[in-house]
Amino acid sequence: MNLTQIGYVVVLCMSLWLGAAYAAEHRLPQHLSLQQQIVHLELDPNKVTLIGSTTLEFKLEKPSQILAYHSKNLNIKEVQLIYQGKHWSLPVTSPNRYEIIEHELPLVVESSAQLHIVYSAQYSQHVEGVFQVKGNQGNNYLLSQFQSMEARRVFPTLDEPDKKTQFTFHITTPKTYSVLHNTNVRSVELRDNMKVSEFSTTPRMNTDILTLAVGKFKTQAFPNTSLNTKVYSPAGNQVSLPDYFSSTIEGALSFLEQYLAKPFPFKRLDFVIGNFGSVAAMENLGLISLNENQIPQPNASIHAHCQFRKLLAHEVAHSWFGNDITMAWYDDYWLNESFTEFIAAKVTESLYPNDAACTHIPQAKAFYDDNSHALPLIFDVKNREDTLAYGQLHYTKGRAILEMLEQAAGESAFQKHIQQYVLSFAGGNVSTTQFSELFKARHLQRFIASFTQSTGFPLISVSKNKQHLVFEQQDWLNRENQFWTVPLTIKLWDGRNISQRKLTLEGDQETLSITPQTKAVFIDAGGVGYFRYVDNTGLEEFPFSKLNASEQASFRDNQQALAITGYINYMDYIQGIVKELNQLDIDTSEANELIGKLLDAFLEHAQLGSQEKLADYLNRHIKHKLDWSDILAQPFGGDTLKLFGLYLKRPTAIAAALHHYKKPHSQSHAYFSDMVSVLANSATKSEYKQLIKQFKQMPSSVKNDMLSALGYVSSEENVALYYDLLLSDATQGMVIDYRFQYPIFNPALRLASAKQIKKRESEIFKRVAQSALQWFPYNFLLACSSAQKHAVEQLFLDWQHIEGIKGKLDIVKDNIDQCTQRSQKISNSISAAN
Template sequence: MLVRRIAQCILSVLLLFSISSPANDAFRLPEHTQLVEQIIHLNIDPQSNSFTGHTTLKLNVQSPIRYISYHSKNLEISEVSLQYQDKRHQLSIEQANQYEIVSHTVPFELSGDASLSIHFNGYLSKHMEGLYQANHEGEPTYLLTQFQSMEARSVFPTFDEPNKKSIYKFSISTPIGYDVLHNTPVKTITKQKSATLTQFRATPMTNTDILSFAIGKFETRHLYPSRYQSKVYSPQGLDVVLPEYFDRLVDASILSIEQYLDTPFPFNKLDFVIGNYGSVAAMENLGLVSLNVNQVPSKDATDMAHCQFKKLIAHEVAHSWFGNDITMAWYDDYWLNESFTEFMAAKVVQSLYPNQDMCTYTPQSSAFKDDTSNAMPLIFDVKSRKDTLAYGQLHYTKGRAVLEMLEQAMGDHKFQALMRRYVSLFSGKNVSTQQFVDLLKGPKLQNVVTDFTQTAGYPLLTLKQNKDQLVISQRDMSNRANQLWSIPVSLKLWDGKRTSVHKMVLSQQSQTIALAGQVKAIFMDAGGAGYFRYINQSKYNDIDFKHLSQEEQASFRDNEQALAIAGYINYMQYIQNMVTELNQLPLSATRSNHIVSALNDAYLEHIQHNDVYAFNAYLKQSIHLQLDWKSLLNKPYAGELLKLFGVYLGDSKAINAAQIAYQSKSHHAHLESIVMTLARHTDIEHYKVLVNDFKKTPKPQRETVLSALGYVDSASKADLYYDLLLSDDTQGMVIDYRFQFPIFNPVLREAAAQLISDKKGAIFKRVSQESLQWFPYNFLLACSTKQKQAMHQLFKGWQDIPGLSKKLTVVSDGIDQCILDSKHIGNSLQTLSEAI
């Protein structure tokens, strides 16, 4: 789940008087106070920006104290009373500290059972967090919640920490005519004059992050077959067509995970609600999984898109075990929730769809791009909501790669036994990384987890010859000195007749390898699970592709690209090899789509402004494809092709096809690529038409169109695009990361920095401070000294934003690395151009 943002409170000092002092960490609730049960009643009118409520927290105090604490964020608390030993004590209203913890002193020693009663007012969030209005202007009103992480406290006072699991009983009063959905089934519905009171059954023991409710008028679809009579809810007026495999996928995912873990599904409800969750793809809310409408693939989407959706659903189902039942002890162990779940989701897709599992290969390939020496490690200190904003794809991809390396080192059956033991030991409990590490036998495997979760970056492995021996060595990919990892390595060997695998854990700078038999060829990443880059400088050839699995082939190709970018091999030779392969494949082949996507990524990440002309000339001369755009645009794989030929190569036939498709006014599966092409190649007046058309775009396509409009080719268009992002027409949509789209075009990076500077006031009004700290990341693809200077000039006046300085350093270092890489690429392209 992708996290949201919050505003921080001003630092205050707590002066508490007690027999046992408050928690040593001011950002944590006291360990000795447990929330046994919480009863919450909310009065909510979806047409209003505010709501009221009262709650009762039933507590057990395990050590004598003279204070009581809980979380509250942006709530107006009007009354607090403590019920203790049959007496009611009114408590004074106190303000939250910087970590949104409210503490009340009590005039006597408190121990044992007590209950806290709180009356409060709250407000709908202006961002897609807490409780917020999800519909756009002119659409039927509906409300959704997003409580991960640390956002339940913005809707009701509570113990908002993952290790403070409790039982929750919700009742919600709304005007008549609204449906209310929750984690648990409805207990009673009572009509009260102009209102409806909906009471829900108690939750099982759970943490606040996965509590949820939705209010609106919903369409209901029953899944069949369905072990838990599962239902899918969607707001009326929201056109949602789920893939035909969805029903089977849900039940089959449950069964597949049960069999792997030898443990039954932990709960008795599994429904889904689809709506506008902004940049969150999905959320594993207990019994009521949230799905973002923009994640549902159309019937004619690519196989890759359907694979990714299947994995997304399997991922959310797997959270029932990892995250919902077994929960991280604290937010610094977030990877335990997401990586274990992602590991299981890949298993599910590979088991159920063995011929359509391409999205489950080599999770590390996408992780490497973000995992620089300045990145946050998987485990880092978390004290507040803003710290959790450092969560990213690494917690899914890198963490899963760590588990797959362990699986490879231990063997499938032993690792499965480990997972079963983990689930058996910690079911219903909280767990830390150290507790997982303690289950591993031997310090080498324990060090694998510690090294890769507590250190950012990754190693480069080199295989060399030393007389008759092989030597494998490691060094840091970012050239940090004295950086070593414990690395499970599996070498695939070919003796001319069959393959075999040699396993080891590389824990030193270099180790000698004794290989048995007559080895003729070698591959350094058997299974494709290695979280490292690798170079074979030995006498052995690379194993022929036909002897590699699909995962291994994906690993080899991704490694080749990385080596080409870093200058270890010739970049344009790498490109030539892909183009030659593309010319020999049918366009419908999955590999063809991968190659075209890689070429598109080259324009985004590797080819700088001075090299675009030569790169275009090479591709136009070298790609020999027969493209009938009229029929091609009806194919699921045409989107990437249109980006390449329309957006980047500026092919007139592709641009014309995009114009015709757009003017048809019918929903098109490749609307994003069509609008991208037109945004890049139309004049300013026609671009204004595209912007105006956005305002009339149906909701399901609005997110797609808004992003596509950012692929512009001039500063004047970028200016219009930024004005659109900051206008009322994008209310309810996440805009902060979308400032990067004009910056994708290398020629506009300096101009974009100036435009953002000019619009600073409007940006600060629209974007939360916690989101502002991430604005430097819009320049992640910048790649020149001038672009770096323009970025630093832009953010000179933003330095008082907490967290921004660190992000700026990360991006700045990335630019320096890109400048070095671009020299290799530019030289390679220049040499090829001269040869041509």
């Protein structure tokens, strides 16, 4: 789910109550667990309050005079202790700062005891706990999101990943509504206009992957799948699943069962589709949540379909990694997400080998986030706010670590380790230490520790000394005495053949002997390396055609990083891209990857005063003759349209965007949002108002992408109109906080955007969840000048009372400083080329 900072500390505070061991303050007592929990809920999508009662059946490892559980914003009305057939009323007490309620009991209890609790709670208006969503045709519905630490918003429970138990839910709703849960309905009882649905008891599971949905749903069945998968979506919503949906699910199941040598661990695999805000999907056991905005149109790009297939495989893989085998505590969150990303890439590449480019080099995205303020993958977690620091690193960096580990151990040996992992920890909980100990080679254990417990990554340089290659590492972030254990696989080229050698780089330097025939070296075999690299050998360039697709992508991404930071001349890098692009057909995946690098140049590298010069250079040197009718029918047309229409501002591209936008049913076009971004960028004030009017008339399935696209404005008055739209009733139920960044992508509008946000502070505070406000400075991550830094500092002067915002603001200011330092070199390089 969707960033950042410090070290890995394990704290264990012990206290005694009648000999019972207690965990740290932020943890429940260690001796308490649940045999089972029964939950009764009254849920109505048209009300604002839920009514509940629950019975927690505790299992006690030692005698105790205290029972404890989690509760968050629950209005608890009654608590009863049930022990050995007798009842005691307990005083209602408030939770501590970690949302733990402890009851001192009137007697010592042993072995087992029950608490019965009656309470009520408000539905959330954000994607947390049980939240309300407005559907089409006035059909409200309820959805849930319990990860992380949010089940306690809905019912009192032991809301920790290692407190697995069985749950039995009884849900009362108006009889016209359907109810969905992790398990199937066991019985339904009608009571006047209401009905009570009793669900089958769940397997032993943790609270994060519980789920509920109430509303009017349509059902799409896939009877030919091995688990008779069903997909539920809100009635009235236009949801059309790709025709490969069921085959991808079946293919993922088959691959995983074979790769892991373990059958699917549960009995149900259904999906519920809805508006889950910024959450793409959630692996709820038996009933996976899938955001409607993730489903690509049939004619979407190959990349979009690749991402969706990988998303499906990712959620299915969670059945083993996360649902069956669960992290012991939230500091090991990477074990859930990195493993599923790693295996989802394998599934996608196996099922769709020709259309799997989205699985290549996940570390490319991670490098940007893994900066001087980043948190390591393993960091201290005590509360829900800490888990908000989870970011893409847990998916991208973590997966890259596993791919490096696979390469170092050998593919077959690594698979056996994973099979042992799945067998050893089935149904239980696991820590990184336990995973690491599966590898007997000490250097692999040190590798896992160094990359999960440290931030950043190394810069590896290779030079030649006689018949030896000399490998050296230094910290990319220029910290002293920061070293990693780095397993390397190196490709050597002798003019005819390629050979591979392995080396573990520990400390600052290692050497590798080579033959006199060696002509070229490539140190990132497989493209899996979580490092940047510089070749100072003086040997020939490694033949690009001899690299596989991942290695080519890694090489390009590495060149970009070296160009940004001044290791190589920036325009030499751009000229190399243009030269290669001119040799390719514009509608190929290889050309699309290069176009992506040029889009990065405008979005992240070229600053105010340089963008026009870069655009002029590209307009003069890109030689393709563009037939827009043909391009917009091709799998990669969207990025091509954005480059030429949004940044190079070619009139033919803008005209093509307008022509296709005006066609009937244009919102179903694969590149509809790209058309809107081009039109928003070129729009006058009156034209932009018309786009906003049309947005309000669009179906909900289209609005998410269109709302982001509308942010690519080019004037201050349209910035004001965009921010007014974000804060209007037209975007109720949509996540708006991160969308303030889109006008800020334009260097010319950053000061104006800060001014406009300042004017709307009070409105923003009302619309954006308190927990999300601390991330608001991240809208300015791409700012890049002393004037822009000053404007950001002034903007957030009145936000200092918001918990966590100071740290986020420091990150943004540091990013601005780094960008400001390097931008002058880039600007000079662009100017020299013109």
